[in-house]
Amino acid sequence: MVKIAILGYGTVGSGVVKVISENQALIDKKAGEEIRVKYVLDLRDFPGDPVQDILVHDYDTILNDSEVKVVVETMGGLNPAYDFTKAALLKGKSVCTSNKELVAAHGSEFLSIAREKQVNYLFEASCGGGIPIIRPLISSSTADEIDEVSGILNGTTNFILTEMAEKGSDFQDVLKEAQQLGYAEKNPEADVEGYDACRKIAILSSLAFGHTVHYEDIETEGITHISPEDIAFAKELNASVKLLASAYWEEVEGKRNYYAMVAPFLVAKGHPLCQVNGVFNAVFVHGNMVGDTLFYGSGAGSLPTASAVVGDVVDVVKHLGKTIYICWDPDRLSLESNKNAKRAFFVRVSSDKLKEAETHFRASKTLYLKSLPHEAGLVTAVMPEGEFMELVEKFGGVESYIRINH
Helix, strand or coil, X not given: CEEEEEECCCHHHHHHHHHHHHCHHHHHHHHCCCEEEEEEECCCCCCCCHHHHHEECCHHHHHCCCCEEEEEECCCCCCCHHHHHHHHHHCCCEEEECCHHHHHHHHHXXXXXXXXXXXXXXXXHHCCCCCCCHHHHHHHCCCCCEEEEEEECCHXXXXXXXXXXXXXXXXXXXXHHHHHCCXXXXXXXXXXXXXXXXXXXXXXXXXXXXXXCCHHHCEECCCCCCCHHHHHHHHHCXXXXXXXXXXXXXXXXCEEEEEEEEEEEEEECCCHHHHCCCCEEEEEEEECCCEXXXXXXECCCHHHHHHHHHHHHHHHHHCCCXXXXXXXXXXXXXXXXXXXXXXXXXXXXXXXHHHHHHHHCCCCEEECCCCCCCEEEEECCCEEHHHHHHHHHHHCCCCEEEEECC
C-alpha cells in the first residue's frame, strides 16, 4: 500500500480526493498497488466532511511521516508551495502538482532535486487541466524534433472571445457573464491579460525544446482591447480571434532562432485551433516526423484537473525508486525579439484613410462591412513585427490591429 498526502483542500485538492475515492479499484489496478490518502493539509476545518478525519494543519506531520511516499501539491501560488515542495523532494518523497505558477518558475530546479533523490516531480495538470499534453511531450514525442508548440491555454479568455463572436457582445459584458458562471475570477487579470497562458507556454516550450524558457522573457498581451468590430471583421476573413500562446523555432544560416509570445491572433477556419470554442483548450504540436498533432479537451475544472493529478500519482507509484527522465535543462533558452518575427497583420482604419493605409501597409486585401460604414479593414503584407510597429507609429490613426497566425 502506498500512502499519499494532499496539500490544499480547495477546488483541485477536493477533486483529487473524490477521484481516488470513486475510482479506487480502477486506480489501484492501474498502479499495481493500493493508493490511499493518509493526510490532507489545510488551514481550515471541514466539519461534516469525511476528510476531517485525516485533516492536519501542520506540514511537519506529513514531512516527517516515512509512510507518505507521494505529496500532492494543489495549493497554488509560490508560497508556501515552493518551500513545501522542496522540503518533500529533499526528504525523498515524490511530488505531483497542478501548480502552473510554481512549475514555470522552479520546474527545472525541482526536477534536478528529484533526480538526485531518485524520486519524481510530475506536473501533468499544470497545463491544460485534464488534457494529456505533458506526458506526450516527455515520452511519446521523444523520436521527434519539435519545432512548434502553440495553443489555446486559457478557458476564461476562450469563453469570452467565443461569446463575443456568437452574440456580438462587448468585452466587459461577457466578462461579467463569465464571472457569474464561475469561469472568471473576481479579479480576472491573470486570465484576461494573458499571464496564465504565459506560464503554461513557458512550461510547454521548456519541455518541447529541452531548455528553460523563463515566462518573464515571453512577450504577453491580453484580450481587453478586442472589440465587437474586430470580431466582425474577423468573420469576414473567415477567421476567429483567439488568445494564442505560442513558441517555435526557425533555422537561419545554421542557427536556431527561438520565439515565444502570448497575444490575440486571427486564426483561419482551416486551422484546427479555430474550431476550439467555449471553455475548452487545445494544444497544437508540430514535430519533424509526426507532423501536426492536436490535443483537445477541458482545460480546467475540479475533476478534469484532479484526474490529471491522479494520473501522475499512478505514474509515480509505478516508478517508486526510479526517476522518470524529463528533458528540461536549467540553462536559460535565449528568445529572439518578436520584432524579428515575420507575419501579416489585420488593421482597422477609418474609411477616409483607407487608400493611404493600403499603400502605407502594402495591403494584400481590403475589407468593408455594411454594418460599419465609417471603417475599413486591410491585411498587410508579411513583414517583421518591428517594421509593422514603426509603420503604425508613422501612420497614426489606426483603430486597432491583430496579428494573423502564420
